[in-house]
Amino acid sequence: MKRLLWALTLAALAVAAVAGCGGPSADLYVLERSGSTPGAKLTMVVGDGGTVRCNGGKEYEISSAQLIDARAIAGDLNGDEEEPGPARETLNLAPGKYTILRYNVRTEFGTVAFSDSSRPQPPVFFALAKLTRDLAKNVCGLPR
Numbered sequence: 001m002k003r004l005l006w007a008l009t010l011a012a013l014a015v016a017a018v019a020g021c022g023g024p025s026a027d028l029y030v031l032e033r034s035g036s037t038p039g040a041k042l043t044m045v046v047g048d049g050g051t052v053r054c055n056g057g058k059e060y061e062i063s064s065a066q067l068i069d070a071r072a073i074a075g076d077l078n079g080d081e082e083e084p085g086p087a088r089e090t091l092n093l094a095p096g097k098y099t100i101l102r103y104n105v106r107t108e109f110g111t112v113a114f115s116d117s118s119r120p121q122p123p124v125f126f127a128l129a130k131l132t133r134d135l136a137k138n139v140c141g142l143p144r
Contacts (some may be wrong), residue, residue, distance in 0.1 A: 025049030028074040028107070031132060035101040039144035042136055046070045050104055051122035054140035069131050076124035078109045086112045086122055103129065 025048045033042040045053045050067045053059045062070070079085025087110035095102060096117030104113045105128065114125050136142040 010096070014079070028070050030102045031075065031128070032077070033101055033132065035099075035118050037100055037144070039142060040101055042132070042144075044135065044140075045130060046074075046135070052135050052139055054136060054142060057140070060139045066131065066135065069127070073131060074107055074120075075113060075125055077105065077107050077128075079096060085109075086124070091122075093121065101129070103132075109118045127134070 001106070029049050031044045031046070033044070034040055041055075046062075047053075047059075048071070050062055050064070051059045052062050065082045075085075077085050077087040077121050079088055087105070087107045090110050091112045091114070093114040095115035096119060099115040099117045102113070102115045105111060105127075112125070114121060116129065118125075133144070136144060
């Protein structure tokens with residue numbers, strides 16, 4: 001009986017290891033921001049496990065509200081097969097006349113590129129820019 005219990009325990013541990021328990025979470029998106037203002041350059045990785053990493057630095061935990069916002073943004077960027085989002089369509093909006101910041105975002109299903117002056121922007125781009133600024137300043141401690 002002890003051998004059977006031992007074998008079942010080992011089998012359960014093997015299944016857990018293969019399933020990736022305890023491994024890093026998937027990325028919701030990777031964002032690169034550039035621009036003409038100081039502090040504009042940013043590479044941000046937002047993880048589905050509730051983390052953010054700015055410019056290859058330390059990984060920080062984000063709040064539940066920020067994670068909910070990040071997941072909603074990733075969902076809106078991706079859409080689905082019936083109603084594809086901008087990332088699935090590889091939306092690349094040209095910058096407007098007076099551009100300060102430019103964004104390139106990669107998700108599991110595609111990429112988007114836009115600037116703060118691009119028109120017309122879907123609402124998710126404004127939400128993404130706002131969350132990016134919030135995470136960069138309030139979580140990563142960056143000036144912008």
